[in-house]
Amino acid sequence: MPTHSPAHHEHDHGHRAEAAGQEFWDSRYRESERIWSGRPNSVLVREVADLAPGRALDLGCGEGADAVWLAGRGWTVTGTDISPVALERAAGHAAEAGLAGRIAFERHDLGESFPGGEFDLVAACFLHSPGEMPRERILRTAAAAVAPGGVLLVAGHGGPAPGAENPHPDLHFPTPQEVLAGLELPEDGWEVLVCAEHERVGAEADRPGHGYDNTLKLRRLA
Template identity: 55%
Template sequence: MTTDSHGISPDTTPEEFWDNFYSAGDRVWSGRPNAVLVREVTGLTPGRALDVGCGEGGDAIWLAREGWRVTAVDVSRVALDRGAEHAASEGVGDRIDWQRHDLSVSFPDGTYDLVSTHFLHSWLELPRERILRTAAGAVAPGGVLLITGHAAFPAWAPDPDPEFHFPTPEEVLAGLDLADGQWDVLISDVHEEKVTDPGGEPATRTDNTVKLRRH
């Protein structure tokens, strides 16, 4: 059986890949919320939130602390279990519903006052545009859709794939295929974020963000 440079064989499922990814260490991410989420959601009236591709739950836990009722979705049971344990230790376990979905196959039911997804990228094939269109459809009237993605590989990325394309904010908006007159574009930009690289050193990463409000 052949594998690619990321050790992915042709029959590797998303659940297998991401469970292996998260099983490689006690924690992959910092546990802190994404800076864009904090910046763009602070001040919104808490309601029902959907965290699409929640990973180990840093964003979902922050939202719960801020008063939101959160549905947190990921394909990896390892990540979800880790997030649930972290949420319980923070005293917000009862405010988060952890759901496993392979988003190329299924999506949580209902509508939400906030639908947020950060860095929905994958080494596996992923119908990202279709998933984001579904996410937009889950935004309740008056609700907010927040999408943040990488604009380029970070400087520390090992062997970045020159063929990989990170969508621009304009491409994200076009891919959403939104009905005319039903949404306000609040943010559509490329920005730099101060982060810490894998070696623990200060670094800068370039990301893009799209924020919309449904009428």
């Protein structure tokens, strides 16, 4: 369910909501041999490059670019996705990079199941999906999986560029402040490191539709 810089096109949020879930994403991945660029999300690179490697959880790992990048920097990674098609590709990507031993890929419908354990980094980069996905509840579960001293990173789509027509008026992409409020975290238990909207940069600037993304980065204190 991620939106890594696309090799061909961005998520088609115009698909009917009832097509969401594993069936939607398996069909989406089968549209071509690769639907994302194979490069990690720039927000992940920017916000994680200076962190000491530990255990990482990549939610909605798709074809595995973020997970492979993390493993290449010394992280032990668990990557999850709802689509077995995506996970098979991700495992192949990891094997080609010689990093299969550092990444465990698990299938989860995150609204129904979640990886066990605690992690020094939990990353949810562009965890959007058409249809009924309990994103706020998933992100609260993600926060609970962060070990003391660890980091929760949530990147999401923001609003359209100034003066541009909203291509998806029926969908709400929350602001980073709304994401933070939805986590319902104790104020004395977390430090807000980043809570901001930003223009897309690099390859991600080529995505059609919304011109802004947002980033929420938190450190768990206890």
